[in-house]
Amino acid sequence: MNKTVQSIFTENRLTKKKTLIGYFPAGFPTLKESVEAAVAMCREGVDILEFGLPYSDPVMDGIVIQEATQVALNNGFKINQLFEAVSQITEQVDTPVLVMSYWNPILQYGVRRFASELKVSGGAGLITPDLIIDEATEWLSISDELGLERVFLATPSSSQERVNIIAEESRGFVYAVSTMGITGARQDLDLAAKSVVSKVRSASGSQNVAVGIGISTADQVQEVNSYADAAIVGSVFVRAYAHGGLAELSSKVRELAEVRES
Numbered sequence: 001m002n003k004t005v006q007s008i009f010t011e012n013r014l015t016k017k018k019t020l021i022g023y024f025p026a027g028f029p030t031l032k033e034s035v036e037a038a039v040a041m042c043r044e045g046v047d048i049l050e051f052g053l054p055y056s057d058p059v060m061d062g063i064v065i066q067e068a069t070q071v072a073l074n075n076g077f078k079i080n081q082l083f084e085a086v087s088q089i090t091e092q093v094d095t096p097v098l099v100m101s102y103w104n105p106i107l108q109y110g111v112r113r114f115a116s117e118l119k120v121s122g123g124a125g126l127i128t129p130d131l132i133i134d135e136a137t138e139w140l141s142i143s144d145e146l147g148l149e150r151v152f153l154a155t156p157s158s159s160q161e162r163v164n165i166i167a168e169e170s171r172g173f174v175y176a177v178s179t180m181g182i183t184g185a186r187q188d189l190d191l192a193a194k195s196v197v198s199k200v201r202s203a204s205g206s207q208n209v210a211v212g213i214g215i216s217t218a219d220q221v222q223e224v225n226s227y228a229d230a231a232i233v234g235s236v237f238v239r240a241y242a243h244g245g246l247a248e249l250s251s252k253v254r255e256l257a258e259v260r261e262s
Helices: 005-014 031-044 063-074 081-092 103-109 111-121 137-146 160-169 192-203 218-225 235-261
Strands: 020-025 048-052 097-100 125-127 149-151 174-177 209-212 230-233
Touching (some): 031 048, 031 081, 048 081, 063 235, 081 097, 111 137, 125 137, 137 149, 160 174, 160 192, 174 192, 218 235, 230 235
Parallel strands (some): 020 230, 048 097, 097 125, 125 149, 209 230
8 A cells, every 4th residue: 555645754754764755757758668767766765756747838847847748748648648657656666646737637637537536546646836725625625535635835925824824725745846936956946945944834833845946966855854844856857867767767866865864
């Protein structure tokens, strides 16, 4: 049986391990290969897998992820294949799998249908970067009903009042955006990340908070984990796979996962 996101945070906190969340796009470059990549990431040290649903208008994604998701779409990826992929991953590893998706494809597919198929496939829940709480009534109800975790984003521009609501309604963790820009590796993480984490802590002392966007090195993973509950890494993993396949991806995951023990 797959672990829950909450259980990972609890377990790592007790054992004083740092938490690494890794992103990879479904269907890149093909469905089979994306499953192999995702499984390898889990086996090499990713604590929670963020599995991205390819979308034609990825407003939050940087060029590396945009190019990868476009390859998936060009190779014929269809939304119903997502659940097949998640099922294959969860059959091989017990790592929680959170699907990252913009809201429009879920809305078009049908929120209940999408959530039900995700649940059956063994998925843990959803990260929804462009869904605001005010428009999430249906998803809040269905995710409660099905026991799916739901991750909302808090940004540097989010007010404390808004963060209070985000922290209250999120299940699993709050995704703290480290910068107002798009995803992609950066040399220095914005100081704004700490302010977002602080707002989440003020809102709820018990809510987990993970920092994403711009994290690409082991030092950055360690730094983020010094003040947050997890570091989210995406573009550097996708780039590693694009450059050197499973071998380079596995090596990069091991490199960033090693700091969990330090």
